[in-house]
Amino acid sequence: SPTAGVRKKKGTFWVLVSPLSVPPLSCLPDRLRERLLPFQKEGIRFALQRDGRCMIADEMGLGKTIQAIAVAYIFREEWPMLIVVPSSLKYPWIEELEKWIPELRPEDITVIENKADVGNLSSCKVTILGYGLLTSDAKTLIDSLHKQRFRVVLVDESHYMKSRNASRSKLLLPIVQKATRALLLTGTPALGRPEELFMQIDALFPRRFGTWTDYAKKYCNAHVRYFGNRTQWDYRGASNLDELHQRLSSIMIRRLKDEVLTQLPPKIRQRISFDLSKDVAKEMNSSLEEWEKLMRFPDSGGSESSSPFIQVMGLITRMYKQTALAKAGAVKDYIKMMLENEKLKFLVFAHHLSMLQACTEAVIESKVRYIRIDGSVPSAERIHLVHQFQNEPDVRVAVLSIQAAGQGLTFTAATHVVFAELYWDPGHIKQQFRAHPLPYCQRDPGHAHVGDAESKVPTWM
Structure with missing residues (x-):
């Protein structure tokens, strides 16, 4: 019922979330609110019911960006906001922000162009960062990002974090973990390859699914492989997928085009x-x-x-x-x-x-x-x-x-x-x-x- 709340299991996260505490979408700018499709409103409410920390994993083309912007706008009093994107999407994000949030001025948004380009961080409401700059030699940039203490973080194409050993994953992880609100957006959540999900899950909810070792043994069918006298752990498998997907449903919302077809334009x-x-x-x-x-x-x-x-x-x-x-x-x-x-x-x-x-x-x-x-x-x-x-x-x-x-x-x-x-x-x-x-x-x-x-x-x- 509308007032019953959503119960979440103790130990695997599970708290009581009351829909009555979710901010109304009426606070959104008129143009943005009127453009939202019903399933997109559902995605926004899903994020709000989880205090702005979740993964939106809708199939490509279903409007993850506009949902994320709507959630971010509702938490605008907590900005500055960091948006991490593939390099090819930096300017599309600026266009979308300026389109849907009319009070944002050009000087409110900064795009980090190189590893030393940190001068405008402290004066801007929104910072856009490409994954390509998150490298082990970017100390000045990383220190500045931590110093800025972004309370709202959006990570677009978050499957770029799938590798535990990649520098960008290691550098981005604590930034997302420290944020009060964090949305991960991906159209390819790798539901059949649990190894690639761990860093994204751990960024949103540290240790919610246990340590990497716990997670790998339970969901990645982790086992030792032998190469002569050498041994190596293999994490490429999958196990207990039904349980994993059930647990993921509490932190991730995913819709396919076939499921919302009647709401979409041709x-x-x-x-x-x-x-x-x-x-x-x-x-x-x-x-x-x-x-x-x-x-x-x-x-x-x-x-x-x-x-x-x-x-x-x-x-x-x-x-x-x-x-x-x-x-x-x-x-x-x-x-x-x-x-x-x-x-x-x-x-x-x-x-x-x-x-x-x-x-x-x-x-x-x-x-x-x-x-x-x-x-x-x-x-x-x-x-x-x-x-x-x-x-x-x-x-x-x-x-x-x-x-x-x-x-x-x-x-x-x-x-x-x-x-x-x-x-x-x-x-x-x-x-x-x-x-x-x-x-x-x-x-x-x-x-x-x-x-x-x-x-x-x-x-x-």
Whole structure:
């Protein structure tokens, strides 16, 4: 009943949590509250009933970020807040924070760019930190993080903490443990591999599941292996999974798309922003200045034999190529992050060969099977590759040229689409959604990810 409370077992955590003590969602900003879907409100209440310490493990695309922001907002009087994310998600998080929390000003948010970049920590309400900076040689940064005493900590893609021996796991663990409120967000909680869950559980609730040795023996089927005269403990197994999952249900909420399908829109579009390096930004700003000059003085940019139209189109083509090179590294990181979810099957669209190659390299480096269709692939072979993607579960990525794979091919096995680039003709993008109708009625809604550079580059780039 609404007033009965939630009883939690003594010894394995178990306290009485009264729903009456949960703050009402009416305190959220109007725009944020009105955007929340019913299952997202349920996730927020789940976190609030646990005093803001839990794991939100919803499947990718179900809005873990907006749920975390809502919970963090309710505890805003306890900020400063630390948000730990993969490098490719730093700027999307800034966009989401500014979208849903209108009172946050740009100067309230700082992004730590390097291991010595700690000057703004004490003056900002929100600090965003990439996992890549959590290394054993980052003493200045780690000391500053501990000194700041973040009372609210959000850890996105928390499965990055799965290794007990990784520096980032060891460095992040005490920061999460000391926080008053801590949310771990992951779409891939590794429920079948208990070894990878321990650090995340221990970050939220130290020793709740015992020491590592206790946990490993009970849930990882820990046993000794013999290699000649040498012995080694093997923790890669699984045991007592029903009990583990039952205990996890008190600290983790997980919903799959199939379970909330009726609440979801047919397609979900998400823009992924990233920062440009100083050198690249300088080069692109130079091109923009040339563009602005050409717009003001059409006859100033070329020889007498070249028309203003040819000059403009030449500059547009050059700038379009520049954006591909500028985004390639960030796109690779994002694709690798998506591949952390071993069940995800998705398409990646690009236009320039340099971007197609960067996307291909990301998949190869992740040791995942893929197909690639560009202008060099004969028509007959394209049909074979599509069949391969559609019917072989371990072929998880299709790297596709926007023009070469724009019509006549169907990829209904995919649930996500990544546009590494947008073609300058919007009709081509609409064509992709018509040509590749992502399944949603019986299975999942489509989820489109669009890469975008945080710079002064025109939107049609």
